[in-house]
Amino acid sequence: xxxxAQSPRYKIIEKRQSxxxxxxxxxxxxxxxxxxxxxxxxxxxxxxxxxxxxVDDSQLPKDRFSxxxxxxxxxxxxxxxxxxxDSAVYLCASSQNPTGELFFGEGSRLTVL
Amino acid sequence: xxxxxQSPPDLILQEGANSTLRCNFSDSVNNLQWFHQNPWGQLxxxxxxxxxxxxxxxxxxxxxxxxxxSLLYISSSQTTDSGVYFCAxxxxxxxxxxxTGTSLTVIP
Numbered sequence: 001x002x003x004x005a006q007s008p009r010y011k012i013i014e015k016r017q018s019x020x021x022x023x024x025x026x027x028x029x030x031x032x033x034x035x036x037x038x039x040x041x042x043x044x045x046x047x048x049x050x051x052x053x054x055v056d057d058s059q060l061p062k063d064r065f066s067x068x069x070x071x072x073x074x075x076x077x078x079x080x081x082x083x084x085x086d087s088a089v090y091l092c093a094s095s096q097n098p099t100g101e102l103f104f105g106e107g108s109r110l111t112v113l
Numbered sequence: 114x115x116x117x118x119q120s121p122p123d124l125i126l127q128e129g130a131n132s133t134l135r136c137n138f139s140d141s142v143n144n145l146q147w148f149h150q151n152p153w154g155q156l157x158x159x160x161x162x163x164x165x166x167x168x169x170x171x172x173x174x175x176x177x178x179x180x181x182x183s184l185l186y187i188s189s190s191q192t193t194d195s196g197v198y199f200c201a202x203x204x205x206x207x208x209x210x211x212x213t214g215t216s217l218t219v220i221p
Contacts, residue, residue: 033209042117043156091156099144099205102209104148
């Protein structure tokens with residue numbers, strides 16, 4: 001069974017530029033999550049989808065971050081414009097349902113200069 | 114939300130030694146997971162253990178939900194066990210909350 005796929009693995013941009021990350025969850029997993037992990041900290045939830053609907057986006061900085069999950073499968077997370085403090089690893093995870101076991105992708109490491 | 118605390122924050126072991134990592138959580142949980150974050154940053158599932166005890170090779174985990182803690186045991190540690198270990202707790206109607214991790218270094 002294929003795991004959670006993410007791309008790109010690494011991205012370096014200048015502040016005020018935009019960036020997009022892509023995630024493909026495990027087949028059949030209805031719940032998809034985007035987490036932000038800053039160096040030395042645990043992952044922090046940005047947004048949770050159930051199929052193509054948003055369950056929780058309370059910690060998503062909506063002035064610069066946006067996410068969508070069209071057709072309830074793949075998802076993209078966009079940052080525009082990026083700030084220095086957005087430098088982090090962006091982790092996508094999926095689960096069969098909101099209470100199920102989480103499985104993570106390899107992450108996308110963003111450096112904002 | 115649930116407060117999750119992990120201890121110790123850092124641990125250095127000689128290869129072959131045993132260790133116990135602890136995860137305390139502030140409220141009742143419906144789900145608890147342990148992850149190993151490898152040097153490349155990926156979170157690898159170790160245990161899905163809302164209660165009881167599970168074993169997988171040299172690793173085992175115990176969650177005592179009524180007392181709000183979980184333990185991860187690593188026996189006969191190897192250098193490949195190095196990395197950061199996270200626990201994550203989930204409560205119905207809420208989200209997963211991660212601890213700040215235990216950084217483990219196993220030296221040969």
